[in-house]
Amino acid sequence: MSVLDAYHIFNERHPETVARSTFNALRPREVKTITPHETCMCIIHENMDLLLKGWNNYCQKCSNAGSLSTGVKVNMKDLITQMVCTISNEKCFIGECDKCPT
Known part of the structure; x- marks a missing residue:
């Protein structure tokens, strides 16, 4: 799941709580901004x-x-x-x- 996907889910549950830019800025650094697939890369x-x-x-x-x-x-x-x-x-x-x- 990408940060954008997580934001959409969050926004559905809590509309108008946080802007997308703020949501992205507050993410933990381990969470990648873009994930082209849903597999682990370890x-x-x-x-x-x-x-x-x-x-x-x-x-x-x-x-x-x-x-x-x-x-x-x-x-x-x-x-x-x-x-x-x-x-x-x-x-x-x-x-x-x-x-x-x-």
Whole structure:
């Protein structure tokens, strides 16, 4: 969510409370002014994204060479849903969930 999106939500709930420029000036410095996508850009997630891109490129090359490959691209969301029982449970992500398949 961008600062502008947050401002629109805030403005719907509290009309005429603050101007957009004031809302933007009062934001914490960790909040970026422009976010072109809704994904995390931390080094851990970026590295995982790069690994998945490499894996998909490798699978594509194997598929083109006639090796056994499904040709289905793996994305982060699908991979996570196969590794944890529910995305909303933090215990699944830190390995403390007894129900998760991994």
